[in-house]
Amino acid sequence: xxxxxxxxxxxxxxxRVICACKELGIxxxxxxxxxxxNALHVRFADEAxxxxxxxxxxxxxxxxxxxxxxxxxxVDAIHPGYGFLAENANFAEVCEASxxxxxxxxxxxxxxxxxKDRARREAAAAGLPxxxxxxxxxxxxxxxxxxxxxxxxxxxxxxxxGGGGRGMRIVRSAAxxxxxxxxxxxxxxxxxxxxxxxxxxxxxxxxxIEFQVLGDRHGRVMHLGERECSVQRRHQKxxxxxxxxAVDESVRESLGARVAGALEKIGYSGAGTVEFLRDAQGExxxxxxxxxxxxxxxxxxxxxxxxxxxxxxxxxxxxxLEEVVPGYTLRxxxxxxxxxxxxxxxxxxxxxxITALNFPGGHGVRVDTAMYSDAVVPPYYDSLIAKLIVRAGxxxxxxxxxxxxxxxxxxxxxxxxxxxxxxxxxDPQFQRGELHTGFLDHLLAPAEHA
Ligand code: MV4
Numbered sequence: 001x002x003x004x005x006x007x008x009x010x011x012x013x014x015x016r017v018i019c020a021c022k023e024l025g026i027x028x029x030x031x032x033x034x035x036x037x038n039a040l041h042v043r044f045a046d047e048a049x050x051x052x053x054x055x056x057x058x059x060x061x062x063x064x065x066x067x068x069x070x071x072x073x074x075v076d077a078i079h080p081g082y083g084f085l086a087e088n089a090n091f092a093e094v095c096e097a098s099x100x101x102x103x104x105x106x107x108x109x110x111x112x113x114x115x116k117d118r119a120r121r122e123a124a125a126a127g128l129p130x131x132x133x134x135x136x137x138x139x140x141x142x143x144x145x146x147x148x149x150x151x152x153x154x155x156x157x158x159x160x161x162g163g164g165g166r167g168m169r170i171v172r173s174a175a176x177x178x179x180x181x182x183x184x185x186x187x188x189x190x191x192x193x194x195x196x197x198x199x200x201x202x203x204x205x206x207x208x209i210e211f212q213v214l215g216d217r218h219g220r221v222m223h224l225g226e227r228e229c230s231v232q233r234r235h236q237k238x239x240x241x242x243x244x245x246a247v248d249e250s251v252r253e254s255l256g257a258r259v260a261g262a263l264e265k266i267g268y269s270g271a272g273t274v275e276f277l278r279d280a281q282g283e284x285x286x287x288x289x290x291x292x293x294x295x296x297x298x299x300x301x302x303x304x305x306x307x308x309x310x311x312x313x314x315x316x317x318x319x320x321l322e323e324v325v326p327g328y329t330l331r332x333x334x335x336x337x338x339x340x341x342x343x344x345x346x347x348x349x350x351x352x353x354i355t356a357l358n359f360p361g362g363h364g365v366r367v368d369t370a371m372y373s374d375a376v377v378p379p380y381y382d383s384l385i386a387k388l389i390v391r392a393g394x395x396x397x398x399x400x401x402x403x404x405x406x407x408x409x410x411x412x413x414x415x416x417x418x419x420x421x422x423x424x425x426x427d428p429q430f431q432r433g434e435l436h437t438g439f440l441d442h443l444l445a446p447a448e449h450a
Contacts, residue, residue, distance in 0.1 A: 001317050002026055002077040002101065006070045007041065009081030010060060012387060013295075014041035015370045017079045020309035029073045031066060033059035035378040040370040047073055054380045060084045063091050070100050077101040077316065079309075083382065086292040087114060103316040105215070105270045105291050112266070113289040117160045117198040120286065123274075126262035128286040131277070133200035144181045147199050148174065154202035157184040161192035163288055165235030170202055203285065205436040206277035208232065209244045211259045212300045214311055215269040216321040223256035224304050225330055227296055230435040231424060233347070238417065238440065239424055240296035241335040242303045245395065245433030246278060255284055271297070271312045295338065295384065298368060302334035302391040333398040334391040337406065337421040340383040341414040350415035351379040360408035364391045364401055377414055385416070399431055 006029040007017045014030060018041060021028045030045035035054035042048045049069040052059035059065065061084055070078055078095055080086040080103065089111040095102040104110070113119045117137055124130045134147045137160055148155060148171070157180055159167030167188045171180045181197070189195040208229045215221035228244035229237050243252070259274050273290040297308045306328055314324045341350045357373045369386035371377075377385055390405050392398035402425050409418055424430055427443060 002075075002313070004029065004073065004075040005077045005079055005103070005313070006031065006066075006073065006075040006100075007045065007079050007081065008060065008066050008085055009079075009083070010036055010039060010041055010370075010381065011384065012368045012370045013081040013293075015044060016368055017081060017309055018044050020307060020313060023307075024310055024313060026313070029069065029075055031060070031069050033380070035380055038376070040372060040375070049073060054378060056084065056380060060381075063088075063094055066091075067094060067098055067100075070095075071098065075100065077103055077313075079103040079313070080292065082292050082295055087290070089114060101316055103270070103312055105268055105272065109266065109268055110291045113291050114163070115160055116158060116163055116288060117196070119289055120198070122266060123262060123286040123289070126265040127258055128262050128274075129284060131200040131203060131285040131287070134198045137196040137198050138181070141178055141181065144177060144199075148177045151199055151201050154204075156200050156202045157181060157197050158200060159184065159188035159192060159194075160196035160198060161188060161194040167191055167197075203277050203279050205438050206279050207244070207246055207436055208275065209247065209278050209284070210273045210275045210294075211256060212297070212308070213259060213263055213268065213272045213274060214308070214315065214321065214325065215263060215272070216315045216324070217269050217318055218320055219264060219267070220321045221260045221263040221268055222321055222325060223260045224300050224306060224308075224325075224328065225252060225256065227299055228435060229296065230437050231430075231440055232437060233440045233444070237296065237338065239335065239337055239421070239430075240299055241333065241395075241398075242299040243330060243333070245435070246282075251284075270315060271308055295387070296336050298366060298387060298389040299334040299336050302366070302389060303330050303332060304328040305331070332391055332393045333395045334389060335398050335402050335425075336387055336389045337402065337425075338384055338417070339386040339388060339409070339411070339421070340417045341377045341385045342383050342417055343415045344417050344420040349379065349383050351377045351383075352414045353377075354411065355413035356410060357412070358408065358410035359386075360388065360405040362405075364398075365405050366390070371411070385411070385414075388421075395433060396431075399425055 004027045028045040030048040031051045051065040085091040089107045092102040092107040154172045157169040169184045185195040212224040227242045229240045231239040275288045276284045354375045359367045366389040390401040
């Protein structure tokens, strides 16, 4: 097992990782920017090192600064959390070159999954269903016209370096294809420095369903069931749940086994998430893989009983999967609401000073946060300030529990998305579990009158 772990992150996930380390008996080192001097992750870690000015590029994204902090404090592993350096293959490489274990998959696999057209090809080769589309990048206008004719409309143009919804375009007719192709290439070049794009058939109003996986460093990979993440706005998830209301045991077992088998072929290790779209006919298609722990991991923990952060650390230290997770049974239902410091109507960030705070509690309620009364939410980072996770015997009881927990949650001093979450869980369609990726836009659209 590791002697000491540095957590290259901030906020609730840094605190979450420190909690897991404490329970494993591993000393921790926090890093922090000048804006996070009084943050809870700094106070709760055994040691803390300032790594630079408030802006993330100067601190949490500054690889030499993070590595220096790791060397000064003599850690033997780094946990990257999510965001920041978590899916940076160069960072994983620098860690290993510095004889520090990166708690995550190999740099090669991170790089593979970061190139989305390549990830799609590798997933297909390993036996996962993919959306009909181009075998690789579309090089020029001639190839674009040919590919569009083959795939037919509507189709989607995606940036190879994109992911998470950035650099995508829907094309509904032949008249739009060439302008859209050029625009998408320009946008991709601007955003990622790489103009490469590929095409897929467009799937209308799909569900977003993702499988949690865990692999050891001995070639074994298992799945821990799926999460439903269809409640999103502009590719930001707001509510996630496990299991998905659209997945029954036979689909879970067959697709889960295919996912685990595919990742064993690829040589995956660590925690990861395989994202699928599920179309209206119930077909599943691989779209992307995330090679990190995700924000919504607690819903999977709640229904499997597996502590995913501890498991991540143990497999990174070389323990075998059969020892880390001897087995699990899915029990009940869990829902997570992401609470952001944002205006619930305009979604404008609302940084500031927390003047009053009351967390909900009671049976089946978990709050993952680094907030405290008198804390400051800085303007420099993403606006997630708390995750409210509830579990119950079934989905209906879980929704009722979420409604009462949201009622108990008080945050004053900054605007939050709590009022929006109340609207979501009060919605009859949400309560019926009839979700798709357009659900939230529909809920937010101004009411139409006949
Ligand atoms: C798609 C799609 C429809 N057809 N691909 C958005 C994020 C990125 N991970 C992939 N995304 C999509 N890819 C094809 N071929 C629709 C989306 C999509 C979406 C996916 C998941 C959750 C929310 C979404 C919202 C809009 C579009």
